[in-house]
Amino acid sequence: MITSRRTARDIRSDSRLAVLHALLSAGEASRNDLARATGLSTATVATVVAELLAEGLVVGAGRNRSGVGRPSTSLRIDGSRGAILGVDVAETYVRTVVFDAALAPVGRFEVPLDEHENLPGYVVDGVGRSIDGALGEAGVERSRVLGVGVSLPGQVLPNAGVSVFAPNWDWRGVRILDLLRARVDLPLVLDNPLKAIATAELWFGAGRSVRSLVTINLGTGVGAGIVLDGRILRGVSNNAGEWGHSLLVLDGRECRCGRRGCVEAYVGARGIQQTLAEIDPDHPLLALGHQRDFISAVAGGLDEDASGPLAELLRRTGRYLGAGVADLVAILNPERVTLTGWTAWTLGEHLMAPTNAELAVQAPLGSASDVTLDVSTVRGGSVARGMATFAFERFLGDLGLLSVDR
Amino acid sequence: MITSRRTARDIRSDSRLAVLHALLSAGEASRNDLARATGLSTATVATVVAELLAEGLVVGAGRNRSGVGRPSTSLRIDGSRGAILGVDVAETYVRTVVFDAALAPVGRFEVPLDEHENLPGYVVDGVGRSIDGALGEAGVERSRVLGVGVSLPGQVLPNAGVSVFAPNWDWRGVRILDLLRARVDLPLVLDNPLKAIATAELWFGAGRSVRSLVTINLGTGVGAGIVLDGRILRGVSNNAGEWGHSLLVLDGRECRCGRRGCVEAYVGARGIQQTLAEIDPDHPLLALGHQRDFISAVAGGLDEDASGPLAELLRRTGRYLGAGVADLVAILNPERVTLTGWTAWTLGEHLMAPTNAELAVQAPLGSASDVTLDVSTVRGGSVARGMATFAFERFLGDLGLLSVDR
Ligand SMILES: [Zn+2]
Numbered sequence: 168m169i170t171s172r173r174t175a176r177d178i179r180s181d182s183r184l185a186v187l188h189a190l191l192s193a194g195e196a197s198r199n200d201l202a203r204a205t206g207l208s209t210a211t212v213a214t215v216v217a218e219l220l221a222e223g224l225v226v227g228a229g230r231n232r233s234g235v236g237r238p239s240t241s242l243r244i245d246g247s248r249g250a251i252l253g254v255d256v257a258e259t260y261v262r263t264v265v266f267d268a269a270l271a272p273v274g275r276f277e278v279p280l281d282e283h284e285n286l287p288g289y290v291v292d293g294v295g296r297s298i299d300g301a302l303g304e305a306g307v308e309r310s311r312v313l314g315v316g317v318s319l320p321g322q323v324l325p326n327a328g329v330s331v332f333a334p335n336w337d338w339r340g341v342r343i344l345d346l347l348r349a350r351v352d353l354p355l356v357l358d359n360p361l362k363a364i365a366t367a368e369l370w371f372g373a374g375r376s377v378r379s380l381v382t383i384n385l386g387t388g389v390g391a392g393i394v395l396d397g398r399i400l401r402g403v404s405n406n407a408g409e410w411g412h413s414l415l416v417l418d419g420r421e422c423r424c425g426r427r428g429c430v431e432a433y434v435g436a437r438g439i440q441q442t443l444a445e446i447d448p449d450h451p452l453l454a455l456g457h458q459r460d461f462i463s464a465v466a467g468g469l470d471e472d473a474s475g476p477l478a479e480l481l482r483r484t485g486r487y488l489g490a491g492v493a494d495l496v497a498i499l500n501p502e503r504v505t506l507t508g509w510t511a512w513t514l515g516e517h518l519m520a521p522t523n524a525e526l527a528v529q530a531p532l533g534s535a536s537d538v539t540l541d542v543s544t545v546r547g548g549s550v551a552r553g554m555a556t557f558a559f560e561r562f563l564g565d566l567g568l569l570s571v572d573r
Numbered sequence: 574m575i576t577s578r579r580t581a582r583d584i585r586s587d588s589r590l591a592v593l594h595a596l597l598s599a600g601e602a603s604r605n606d607l608a609r610a611t612g613l614s615t616a617t618v619a620t621v622v623a624e625l626l627a628e629g630l631v632v633g634a635g636r637n638r639s640g641v642g643r644p645s646t647s648l649r650i651d652g653s654r655g656a657i658l659g660v661d662v663a664e665t666y667v668r669t670v671v672f673d674a675a676l677a678p679v680g681r682f683e684v685p686l687d688e689h690e691n692l693p694g695y696v697v698d699g700v701g702r703s704i705d706g707a708l709g710e711a712g713v714e715r716s717r718v719l720g721v722g723v724s725l726p727g728q729v730l731p732n733a734g735v736s737v738f739a740p741n742w743d744w745r746g747v748r749i750l751d752l753l754r755a756r757v758d759l760p761l762v763l764d765n766p767l768k769a770i771a772t773a774e775l776w777f778g779a780g781r782s783v784r785s786l787v788t789i790n791l792g793t794g795v796g797a798g799i800v801l802d803g804r805i806l807r808g809v810s811n812n813a814g815e816w817g818h819s820l821l822v823l824d825g826r827e828c829r830c831g832r833r834g835c836v837e838a839y840v841g842a843r844g845i846q847q848t849l850a851e852i853d854p855d856h857p858l859l860a861l862g863h864q865r866d867f868i869s870a871v872a873g874g875l876d877e878d879a880s881g882p883l884a885e886l887l888r889r890t891g892r893y894l895g896a897g898v899a900d901l902v903a904i905l906n907p908e909r910v911t912l913t914g915w916t917a918w919t920l921g922e923h924l925m926a927p928t929n930a931e932l933a934v935q936a937p938l939g940s941a942s943d944v945t946l947d948v949s950t951v952r953g954g955s956v957a958r959g960m961a962t963f964a965f966e967r968f969l970g971d972l973g974l975l976s977v978d979r
C-alpha cells in the first residue's frame with residue numbers, strides 16, 4: 168500500500184476531472200449535485216466550477232428550484248466551446264467521429280482501408296482523409312478543433328508516440344505520431360482501442376456507478392478494457408487487457424495471434440463461425456463471407472427459431488464466453504462486466520442467459536454473485552468516443568486544468 | 574481517470590507509509606536517502622521523520638559521513654518498540670511468526686490442525702495455541718504485542734471480520750474475528766493469504782524496485798498476489814488473485830474447487846503428481862504420500878539426473894506454468910512476476926528455464942519482453958510476514974499516523 172507520489176497539483180487536477188466527469192454523466196447539475204456526486208466539499212466544487220466557467224468550458228443552464236432549500240443554478244458543459252475528434256483506425260477502415268465539447272456526436276465519416284496495404288504513409292493518409300471528411304460532414308472548421316484522439320491496433324506507447332508492434336501491418340517501432348502530425352496538423356493523442364473502450368465505459372457507461380469494471384470488446388478481435396478503483400489499467404507497456412489472447416484451451420484452436428487456444432479463437436467472430444462449422448459443416452449461414460453479416464444472420468435466425476444448430480451455437484458460445492469471463496472475475500474480482508463491440512450489440516442479449524449461467528458455475532469463491540454482467544449502454548463507436556475523451560483530457564491539460572500523466 | 578477521493582489526511586498518511594516502507598527496505602537510511610527513495614521533498618521527509626521519532630518508531634542509528642556533503646544521521650525502525658505477530662492458518666497447520674517492530678522475525682511456533690475438523694472453535698483454539706507457543710518461543714510478553722495479523726483461507730472480508738466462504742471447512746459467513754478476539758485478546762486484523770503474499774512482496778521483495786507485480790504462490794494451493802501502481806488489488810469482495818482457479822484447459826483435469834481445467838490442477842503439488850503419473854504411472858516417487866516430500870524428491874532427482882521422466886515432468890510443468898503466467902501477463906501487463914511458496918523454494922530454480930521459454934512464446938504483443946520472472950527473494954513464511962505487515966499498518970493507524978482504508 169505504498170503511496171503513489173501525489174502532489175497538491177494532482178489533487179486539484181483530480182477534483183477538476185471529478186467535477187467534469189460528474190457533469191458529463193449528469194448532463195446538467197447544480198454545485199450541490201456535483202458535491203454529492205463527487206464526494207468533494209461544496210467549497211472545492213465552487214472553486215473548480217469558477218475555474219471551468221472562466222475557461223468557458225462550463226455554462227449556466229438556467230435556474231432550478233429544488234424541493235428543499237434555495238434555488239440553485241444548474242450547470243452544463245458548453246458544447247459550443249469547440250469540437251473534439253475520435254478516430255478509430257482498424258484493419259479495414261478508419262472511422263472519425265466529430266463530437267462537440269460536451270462529447271455529444273455531431274458527425275462522422277468512414278474511409279475504407281485495404282488490409283493488404285501496410286505502409287505507414289497509407290494508413291496516415293487514410294486517417295487524414297477520414298478527418299477531413301468528418302469535419303466536412305459536421306460542418307466544423309479546423310480552427311474549432313480542440314483535440315484529436317487516434318486509436319491504433321496493437322501495442323502503442325501514447326507518450327512516445329510510437330506504434331511498438333502492430334501485427335496486422337507488421338509494424339515495429341513506427342514513429343506514427345510524427346507522421347500523423349505532419350499530415351493532420353491538429354493537437355493529437357494516440358492510444359490503443361482497449362484503453363479507449365475502457366475510458367468510454369468509465370465516463371459514459373458503467374463507470375458512472377461503479378469504480379471497478381471490465382468492458383469486453385467482441386468483434387473480429389476480442390479484448391478487455393479494465394478500470395480499477397476509477398483508473399484505467401494500462402500495464403507497464405500499455406498492453407494490459409489482452410484477455411482475448413489468454414487461454415481458454417491449452418493447445419486448442421489456432422488463433423490469428425499465433426498462440427493456440429486463445430479466448431478470441433472461440434468468441435471472436437471467426438471463432439463463432441468455426442463453432443457453427445463444428446456443429447453443422449453444411450449450415451447455410453457459413454456461406455456468408457462477411458463476419459458482420461454472419462453475426463447478424465445468427466441473431467436473426469435465433470429470433471425466428473430458438474432450437475436447432477443456432478441454438479446449439481448460442482449455447483456453446485455462451486459457455487466459452489462465460490468461462491472466459493469467469494477467468495477475468497477470478498483474477499480481478501470486478502464489480503461489473505459489460506460487453507461492447509458489434510458482436511455484443513447484435514448478439515449480446517441472446518448471449519446473456521447462457522453466459523451468466525456458465526459464469527455462475529465457473530467463477531471461484533463467491534465472485535460470481537458479486538459481479539453483474541450486461542451489454543454496455545455505450546452504443547456505437549465506443550473506441551472513437553473513448554479517444555475523444557482522451558483528447559478532451561489532453562486539452563484540459565493544455566489549459567493547465569489537468570496534470571496528464573498517461 | 575476519475576480520481577479516488579483523497580484528502581490532505583490521506584496525503585500525510587501516504588507520506589508516512591512511503592517513508593516507513595523505504596526505511597524497512599533499506600534497513601538504515603538518512604533523511605536524504607529517504608527523500609530520494611520516496612520522491613518526497615526533504616522538508617516532508619523531515620516532518621514525517623520527526624513524527625516517527627516522537628512515537629518511538631524510528632531511532633537514530635549513528636552518524637555516517639557520505640562521500641559528498643555534510644555528515645547525515647542514519648535512521649532505522651526501532652525493533653524494540655514492541656512485537657508484531659503474523660499468523661498463517663492453513664488446512665493442516667497454524668503457523669505463528671513473532672516479528673520485532675522492524676519486522677525482523679524473532680520466533681515461531683506451529684500447531685497441527687486435523688483437516689477433518691471444521692468447527693470454528695477448533696480452528697480458533699489452534700490459532701490461540703499457536704500464538705501462545707510463539708510468544709513463549711520468542712520470550713515476548715503479551716503486553717509487548719502491538720498487533721496480530723491472521724490469514725485465513727477462502728474469502729475473507731477484513732473490515733467486517735467475516736469468513737464469507739472457506740471451502741475447505743465448509744464455512745459460510747462465520748463471524749471469525751469476534752471468535753478470535755474472545756480467545757486471543759490482542760489487536761487483530763484478518764485477511765486472505767493472497768493479499769498477505771502481495772504485501773510481503775511489496776514491502777520486502779520485488780515491490781522495493783517495481784510498482785506493478787504479481788507474486789504467484791505455488792504449493793497445494795495456487796494463487797496470485799497482485800500489486801498495481803504500488804497498491805494491492807483486492808477486488809470488490811477481496812477475492813482478486815484467484816488465478817489458480819482460472820482456466821488452463823476448458824474441460825481439463827478436475828480441480829478440488831469443483832471447476833475443471835484450472836491452473837492449480839496442473840501446477841499445484843497434486844497437479845505435478847498427476848503429470849508424473851501421466852508420464853510414468855509406475856514412477857517410484859509417486860509412492861511418497863506427502864506433497865512436500867514428493868516435490869523435494871523431484872528436485873533432488875533432477876539434481877542427480879536431468880533426463881528421463883523427471884526431466885519430462887519439469888518440461889511439462891514449466892510449460893503449464895509458463896502458459897498460465899502468460900495469461901496473467903496478457904491481462905495485467907506487470908513489470909515483474911515472482912514465484913513464492915514451498916514448491917517455488919524447492920523446485921523454482923529448475924522451473925525457470927522451461928517456464929520462461931513458454932512465457933516468451935505465449936505472451937501477446939511485446940509483453941513477455943517487458944516482464945521479468947524469477948523466484949521471490951522473500952523466503953519462508955511470506956504469508957505470516959505479510960499479515961504482520963498488515964498488523965503493523967493497523968498499529969500505525971491506531972497511533973493516528975495512517976488512515977487505514979482496507
Ligand atoms: Zn490469440
Ligand SMILES: [Zn+2]
Nearest residue numbers: 818828830835
Ligand atoms: Zn480450481
